[in-house]
Amino acid sequence: MAKINVILRKEDLDPSFLHDKVAVVIDVLFATSSIVxxxxxxxADVYPVLNRQMALETVRNFVKDSYILSGEQHLHSIAGFSAYTPLALSRQSLQGRSLVYATTNGTVALRQADSAAHVYVAALLNAPAVVNQLQQHKDQTLVLICSGSAGRVNLEDLYLAGYLIEQLSAQSSDHWQLTDTCQIALAVYRQYDSPEHCLRQSQLGRVLALTEMDEEISYSARLGCIDLVPKFKGASLQVA
Incomplete structure (x- = not known):
């Protein structure tokens, strides 16, 4: 029986644990929503990086105008970089260009997860597509990695982990062995009548709702509006 495990925050992740497993990185507000x-x-692809310096080093040999730099540190846009939220990014000229993207939590989790056999990116936006993609890995352990916020567990990340577990279990009820952290994620998911209800109840969602990012919360709560799954291929994320 294959196992599903949930990592509650990136600080709990041991990269050596992932070498033969399938990792799914979650950071609903906003890194994974923006990448999707x-x-x-x-x-063309997305390079998840740790900070401004790493972003600049990544593009050192890129052709001029072939990339966009985007990111935040502690919810503040990085000086000289494009906006980092999904709707703001969607207004950029992205076609055919590489996005080099740095965030406080989500891209850090992605870099920590790159030792896994396969690494996927999940947001509410593409969650049904992620469920379908994970059906290809029924014989491997799945590790759902909630990025969290600076060492804290995030409600919205756990909610999405619970959704993925619920859907996978519904399709193959006797196939998956669930850890205790899976049960926690399921309990969180089942508390809410909609994704947006959860996002707006979360600590981060409540903070962001008081800013110009209120529209970004509603967008990030749109379940299944995008039918693609980002996957690590070499150093960058591309459509699986």
Whole structure:
């Protein structure tokens, strides 16, 4: 019987644990939502990086105008970089260009997960497509990695993990062995009548709702509006 495990926050992740497993990285507000949106808007690929310095080093040998730099540190846009939220990114000229993307939590989790056999990106936007993709890995352990926020567990990430577990279990009820953290994620998911209800109840969602990012919360809660799954291929994320 294959196993599903949930990592509650990136700080709990041991990269050596992932070497033969399938990792799914989650950061609903906003890293994974932005990555999914960028690829859906025609970006050639996405390079997840840790910070501004790593972003600049990544593009050192890129052709001019072939990339966009985007990112945040502690919810503040990085100086000189494009906006980092999904709707704001969707208004950029992304077609055929690489997005080099740095965030405080989501891209850090992605870099920590790159030792896994396969690494996928999940947002609410593409969650049904992720469920379908994971059906190809029924004989491997799945590790759902909630990025969290600076060491704290995020409600919205756990909610999405619970959705994925619920859908996978519904399709193959006797196939998956669930860990205790899976049961926690399921309990969180089953508390809410809609994704947006959860996002707006979360600590981060409540903070963002008081800013100009309120529209970004509603967008990021749109379940299944994008039918693609980003996957690590070499150093960048591309459509699987």
């Amino acid at each position: 949106t960028a690829l859906n808007q025609g970006a």
